[in-house]
Amino acid sequence: MDSQATSKATAIAPAVETTGTVLKRPKAGLDFVSPTLGKLSFRQMFEHLVGYVNEEPDQSYHLIIGTDSLLSEQTCFVTAVIVHRLGHGGRYFYRKMFNRKMDSLRQRIFFETALSLETAGLISAELSRNGHSELPVEIHLDVGPNGDTKRVIREVVGMVTGSGYVAVTSRTRTARQRSPTSTPSRPKRNP
Numbered sequence: 534m535d536s537q538a539t540s541k542a543t544a545i546a547p548a549v550e551t552t553g554t555v556l557k558r559p560k561a562g563l564d565f566v567s568p569t570l571g572k573l574s575f576r577q578m579f580e581h582l583v584g585y586v587n588e589e590p591d592q593s594y595h596l597i598i599g600t601d602s603l604l605s606e607q608t609c610f611v612t613a614v615i616v617h618r619l620g621h622g623g624r625y626f627y628r629k630m631f632n633r634k635m636d637s638l639r640q641r642i643f644f645e646t647a648l649s650l651e652t653a654g655l656i657s658a659e660l661s662r663n664g665h666s667e668l669p670v671e672i673h674l675d676v677g678p679n680g681d682t683k684r685v686i687r688e689v690v691g692m693v694t695g696s697g698y699v700a701v702t703s704r705t706r707t708a709r710q711r712s713p714t715s716t717p718s719r720p721k722r723n724p
Contacts, residue, residue: 565614565626578626579659582616585624586668593619597701598653599673600645608635612648614656628652638681645675646689650696670698677703 565578573581586594597615602608610630617623630648635641649672660666672693676682686702693700 565628567624567626569624573626575655578614579656581624582614582626582656583660583663583665585616585618586665589618589621592621594668595619596656596668596670597673598649598656598670599675600648600652601675602635602641602645604634604636604641606634607631608633608641608644610645610648612652614652639685642674642676642682642685642689643692646672646692649673650693650698653696653698671701672698673701 564575565573567573567578567581570577570581582596595615595617597617598612599615600610600612602610608631610632611627612630613625613627615623615625632644635644653670653672657666657670660668660670674686674689674693676686676689678686690700690702
């Protein structure tokens with residue numbers, strides 16, 4: 534959603550609009566964007582995600598969630614949800630959120646991680662309710678062993694793994710590219 538946030542609150546809500554310090558729930562239908570389908574509500578995004586998996590249930594999938602930020606007069610956070618059909622492309626959806634300017638890299642990384650965890654929680658709950666709980670969710674973190682983010686790796690990886698998800702950093706992505714040993718999920722067929 535492209536509304537501009539002026540809140541100093543750090544509470545997290547999906548695709549929120551803010552007025553002053555009061556958080557408002559999202560407008561229906563504007564939570565996510567698909568490059569192909571346009572604006573989608575969370576429910577519509579989820580239905581397309583599951584529909585994509587159900588098209589070829591014998592394939593292997595990675596469900597990836599990650600958030601990045603861009604700092605200017607405000608901080609723009611973009612959370613992406615990707616369903617990757619290994620070797621056969623994928624689909625992605627994203628949402629934007631604007632917040633007050635966050636000069637602190639540490640604060641932005643923690644906020645990015647929290648937004649990814651929030652999205653993962655919503656998606657995981659729906660996957661469980663819809664018979665797709667075997668589809669693992671991995672959180673991609675915008676941290677690595679080099680540069681300024683190395684100071685927060687252990688903390689944000691702990692946040693993610695403590696929440697029950699796989700944490701992927703630039704180090705684990707590099708290792709995966711060299712030797713793909715992770716076992717992707719094959720969804721079970723619903724009877």
